[in-house]
Amino acid sequence: MDQKTIDLKQPDLYFNRLLSLLEFNRRVLAQAKDTDTPLLERLKFLCICTSNMDEFFEVRVSGVKHKAEAGSVQAESDNRSPQETLNAISAVSHELVAEQYRVLNEELIPALAEEDIRFIRRADWTDAQTEWLRRFFEDELLPVLSPLGLDPAHPFPKVLNKSLNFIVSLEGKDAFGRNSGFAIVQAPRALPRLIQLPREGEDNGPWDFVFLSSVIHAFVDQLFPGMKIKGCYQFRVTRNSDLFVDEEEVDDLLRALEGELLSRRYGEAIRLEVAANCSEDLANFLLRKFELGPDDLYQVDGPVNLNRMMAVYDLVDRPDLKYPSFTPGLPADFSHSGDIFKVLRKRQVLLHHPFQSFAPVIELVRQASLDPDVLAIKQTLYRTGPDSAIVDHLVRAARDGKEVTVIIELRARFDEAANIALANRLQEAGVHVVYGVVGHKTHAKMLLVVRREGRKLRHYVHLGTGNYHSRTARLYTDYGLFTRDKHTGEDVHRLFLQMTSLGRFSELKRLLxxxxxxxxxxxxxxxxxxxxxxxxxxxxxxxxxxxxxxxxxxxxxxxxxxxxxxxxxxxxxxxxxxxxxxxxxxxxxxxxxxxxxxxxxxxxxxxxxxxxxxxxxxxxxxxxxxxxxxxxxxxxxxxxxxxxxxxxxxxxxxxxxxxxxxxxxxxxxxxxxxxxxxxxxxxxxxxxxxxxxx
The missing domain is CATH 3.30.870.10 (Endonuclease Chain A)
Known part of the structure; x- marks a missing residue:
């Protein structure tokens, strides 16, 4: 075929982006199956895959569902309609979730047990373990659990996004003569999803764990005295977590987002996960309550909140089962000279995180905050993490009288609440805080330091591919460029002016x-x-x-x-x-x-x-x-x-x-x-x- 006659827009030349994202999660799950990967890292990859799937449903699937329910016929690049995309997503996702739990039950739990890291099922509890867990339930769980019977006076409760819940089937009449047959038990998020048995127990190993769901199952009868428990099944609902704020219609984006955050916990239901042994009748009852269909049901052989097993990684002190530790490198220029400005007057420096340290980025902001010759600091912040040293230095600079401007992206997904708190803290310190540009998220990673040197003002710049977040800088690969290049500094200066003031686009010499x-x-x-x-x-x-x-x-x-x-x-x-x-x-x-x-x-x-x-x-x-x-x-x-x-x-x-x-x-x-x-x-x-x- 003549290449000129090929229509490069034809759908069969494009993969569906959401199915492609599921393939990425399949590759992450493959790391959990890879025996060349350290064992606790394999468990971590399993949890990462689960967390990725949660976000996939909260954001991606919810968006496609909204289009399908609105009757949209807008096709993906592969020409699938929203409903066809949902059908394909359901088939692949059910396969992936089933494989996640197979890997957990058939590969990881047995391998961890060989290393004395055990997840003990109820059927295997010894008498001593049962008695300890009973006391734990009565002392730590019973006071905070609030079972909700279902009857006309107690309708089906609101269920938090991704929270652990139980539906309990009951027989008998309560003190008021009621017999609805069902109750809901919600596990507060403050409760640990994994309970470590004390090492000093006669039957206990060094790292023995019991799932919170197992403990509640075992002693749920104490929540319903005089009633017979016919069944108790864990479930979890995933909700639409996308926020919608019409930026052109609100006067204060921060306040509008604060209001939207409250609704995220109770957004439209997207997916229902239930225990594998839950009866069809009860599963269908839950589907009706959440207005979901059969394709939205995922019956799982294990904890419905699988990603909470990530806690094991930190609880188990076994370096031999983790990746070897390392110390990020530091370029000779930065290690030999404490003055970053002096280094950058000589040459540009490129860092590759996490192989090289993120500390020079923090140090640049620190030195700028203390240097009397620095007049202004401008920075974009998308995600920073809690207790950010960079933010501390920006606050100090503003309080010391420097001009500090920060562009905070309030809509950084799942970091909105943290960024709202950050904006308030910076504003209280006297920082000029801007929320970006209406209709566009500010995702650029830029830091500009304006310093007086003799009779001239010099621009010192850091540009990056990743966020100003010291924790993810140890987990994500990213580049960070330090430069005093005149044209680059002028470009970054123009970009900050463009985002903080009003004006037309000005041509840049270096940057796209x-x-x-x-x-x-x-x-x-x-x-x-x-x-x-x-x-x-x-x-x-x-x-x-x-x-x-x-x-x-x-x-x-x-x-x-x-x-x-x-x-x-x-x-x-x-x-x-x-x-x-x-x-x-x-x-x-x-x-x-x-x-x-x-x-x-x-x-x-x-x-x-x-x-x-x-x-x-x-x-x-x-x-x-x-x-x-x-x-x-x-x-x-x-x-x-x-x-x-x-x-x-x-x-x-x-x-x-x-x-x-x-x-x-x-x-x-x-x-x-x-x-x-x-x-x-x-x-x-x-x-x-x-x-x-x-």
Missing amino acids: QSPFTLREGVIQRIQREAEHALAGHEARIIVKVNSLTEPGVIQALYQASQAGVTVDLIVRGMCCLRPGVPGVSDNIQVRSIIGRFLEHTRVFYFHNRGDSDLYASSADWMERNFFRRVETAFPLLDEEARRRVLLDLECYLKDNTQAWLLQPDGSYVRLQPAEGEEPYCAQRALLALLADSA
């Missing part, structure tokens, strides 16, 4: 920016590679992002492949591009790296006949990042930084242990070392290269 120039700049560079290939020159594109879904960019990549450009895509999660299609994407390879750290760096490389363009960015290649967010892509101009990033990309392309290749049918195949080939893990190689081996 969403929603104005980033998508156009990316497509132009892809097309330039295609032109070079057609002219017979070497042409190559390497892109590393978390998600690739935007149709216009995908079509440009297809055209580049048709022109002969070699395209390597490293896409952690969603990918709608279909590789390996003859005449369309023969020259495109897509891989996903799943390992110890969450891959979060975004890097774009265009060969450009040897005069290459290399950008790091806060943006994925998605519609929301290109059109509905304020994002930046910043060029890496320093030769040492460029060499480093290209070396990093080659590491990921060499990986044959944690890399998964996307197939033309949408499945992923995990790479294995070929016969005689040495195993190579990119993350392990980067740890050896950048972290402090001491």
Whole structure:
């Protein structure tokens, strides 16, 4: 077929983005099954997969359901209608959830038991354990549990999003002669979902655990004296957690969001999880109460709140069952000089977290807050985490009279409440707080320090691919660039003016920016590679992002492949591009790296006949990042930084242990070392290269 006659918009050239996201969760679950992964890390991956699925239903599925219920016929890129997408999601999700619990029951629990980490079922409790748990129930649980009988005076209660609940089937009459047959027991969130048995018990091992649900099941009769318990079954409902605020119709975004947060806990029901042994009648009763259908029911063989098992990782002191610890490295410039401004006057510095320390980022803000020559500090904050040292330094700077401006994204999903509290704290300290731009989330990661040096004002800048969050900086891979480059500083200054004041877009010299120039700049560079290939020159594109879904960019990549450009895509999660299609994407390879750290760096490389363009960015290649967010892509101009990033990309392309290749049918195949080939893990190689081996 003539390449020019191929319609690059045809649906069969695109994967469904939500089904692609489920495939990512399948790859995470594969880590829980991998016996080469330390045992407690395998349990952690299982919990991460469960948490990912929770968010998938709360946000993604809820959105598709809303479209289907509204009668929308708007199709996904693969031409599925909302209802067809829901049907496909249900089939894959039921399969994934069943596999999660199989892995838990058949692989992880037996393997943990061999290491004296036991989850003891009710049927296996000894008399001594039963008596200890009975006392625990009476002393710690009974006073805080409030069973709710169901009758006309006690309607079905509101059930919190993702909370642990029990439906109890009863027989007999209570003190008032009532016999409704059912009651609901809600477990307060303050209660631990795992109870560790005391080590000094005669029958107990060093790490013996009992599920809270097992304890409540065992002694639930104490909540209903004189009644006969016919059955007790745990359940959990997942609700729509997306917030809707019409920014153009509200006067105060912060107050409007505060009101919306209260409703999130009781949003529309999306999914119902019940115990596997729950009767069909009771399961259907719950489905009716939550206005859900059969496809929304997930019967599970284990705790419905599986992600709460994450607590075991911290409770069990077994370093031999976890990844080896490491100390993040520190570039020689920062370790030899305590003055960051002095270092940046000499050269740019690029850090690759978590292999290298996040401490210099905090130190830059600290030194800026104390330096009498620093006049102003401006920063974007998307997620910071509790007890942020950066925020402490910003507060100190404002109280000391410096001009401090912070753009806080109040709508950072699931961090809204924390960011509202952060905004209030900063405002009380005298910081100028801005909530971003109406209609666009501020996702760019920027820090600007304005310092007087002689008769001039200098701009010191930090730009990153990840959040200013010290905890995730140890878990996510991200780049952070420190620079005193004049044009970069001016660009960042213009961006802050653009977001805090009113005015038209001003042209930038170094940076690409969403929603104005980033998508156009990316497509132009892809097309330039295609032109070079057609002219017979070497042409190559390497892109590393978390998600690739935007149709216009995908079509440009297809055209580049048709022109002969070699395209390597490293896409952690969603990918709608279909590789390996003859005449369309023969020259495109897509891989996903799943390992110890969450891959979060975004890097774009265009060969450009040897005069290459290399950008790091806060943006994925998605519609929301290109059109509905304020994002930046910043060029890496320093030769040492460029060499480093290209070396990093080659590491990921060499990986044959944690890399998964996307197939033309949408499945992923995990790479294995070929016969005689040495195993190579990119993350392990980067740890050896950048972290402090001491």
